[in-house]
Amino acid sequence: MSTPQVVVHRDKELMARAAAARLITKIVDAQAARGVASVVLTGGRNGNGLLAALAESPARDAVDWSRLDLWWGDERFLPEGDPERNVTQARTALLDAVPVDPRRVHPMPAAGAAYGSDADAAAAAYAGELAASAGPEDHGDVPTFDVLLLGVGPDTHVASLFPEHPGVRETERTVVGVHGAPKPPPTRISLTLPAIRAAREVWLLAAGEDKAGAVAVALSAPGEVQAPASGARGRARTLWLLDRAAAVKLPPQLYPPASA
Ligand SMILES: O=C1O[C@H](COP(=O)(O)O)[C@@H](O)[C@H](O)[C@H]1O
Numbered sequence: 170m171s172t173p174q175v176v177v178h179r180d181k182e183l184m185a186r187a188a189a190a191r192l193i194t195k196i197v198d199a200q201a202a203r204g205v206a207s208v209v210l211t212g213g214r215n216g217n218g219l220l221a222a223l224a225e226s227p228a229r230d231a232v233d234w235s236r237l238d239l240w241w242g243d244e245r246f247l248p249e250g251d252p253e254r255n256v257t258q259a260r261t262a263l264l265d266a267v268p269v270d271p272r273r274v275h276p277m278p279a280a281g282a283a284y285g286s287d288a289d290a291a292a293a294a295y296a297g298e299l300a301a302s303a304g305p306e307d308h309g310d311v312p313t314f315d316v317l318l319l320g321v322g323p324d325t326h327v328a329s330l331f332p333e334h335p336g337v338r339e340t341e342r343t344v345v346g347v348h349g350a351p352k353p354p355p356t357r358i359s360l361t362l363p364a365i366r367a368a369r370e371v372w373l374l375a376a377g378e379d380k381a382g383a384v385a386v387a388l389s390a391p392g393e394v395q396a397p398a399s400g401a402r403g404r405a406r407t408l409w410l411l412d413r414a415a416a417v418k419l420p421p422q423l424y425p426p427a428s429a
Pocket residue numbers: 211212213214215216243244245255319320321322323327328329352
């Protein structure tokens with residue numbers, strides 16, 4: 170697993186634009202190297218800010234959207250089309266504006282329809298979809314995602330893995346149903362830390378002073394059960410993309426001052 174690197178941008182708008190530019194380059198490079206790229210999307214303010222910045226970037230046309238697999242790190246277990254679902258927000262921010270191949274877009278299941286209110290069954294189905302996409306070159310039952318994006322909550326949660334909750338302790342399953350989440354809605358679906366750690370690169374996004382405490386705690390090497398963000402690492406790279414407000418409690422030796 171890789172050691173976290175920290176990049177600090179002036180403010181959240183610049184952070185979103187820089188992260189979007191970085192993601193475009195990463196997708197184009199992966200498509201050149203392997204034909205297809207895969208990205209795991211996150212919900213939340215910073216994840217959607219990145220997608221909106223990507224939608225506005227003229228360089229978005231450098232991406233071959235038909236050769237991009239999109240997965241989700243977590244989902245709020247709500248009915249299809251609910252405005253609070255992460256996939257609904259991603260469609261509004263970006264996906265409705267670019268020619269993605271619908272067969273390569275893999276939202277987590279919604280409540281109702283096939284799974285009713287059974288988030289555990291929906292999580293198992295998504296685990297099956299991931300396993301079916303993993304090849305012999307991958308590490309276990311998930312594809313080796315090129316980039317996995319994560320927002321960081323003020324309590325250090327990532328995806329829907331909350332401190333001290335059962336999901337963050339999971340070591341076998343790749344996807345779990347989450348019950349009684351401290352942030353609404355209480356029922357969710359989430360990738361687990363083992364699935365997150367299958368990614369080549371994990372990028373954690375945090376902006377604003379309400380995230381400063383979480384960033385400082387997660388980067389001070391606590392246990393991942395207490396601070397889930399600290400356990401989110403990529404095989405090749407772990408990148409924390411911050412704005413100055415979110416970095417304010419970090420010791421300066423953790424990042425080069427020139428990057429801020
Ligand atoms: O509920 C969620 O929250 C986290 C963090 O969101 P933020 O708005 O505080 O950045 C997000 O990453 C996750 O996908 C989402 O379901």
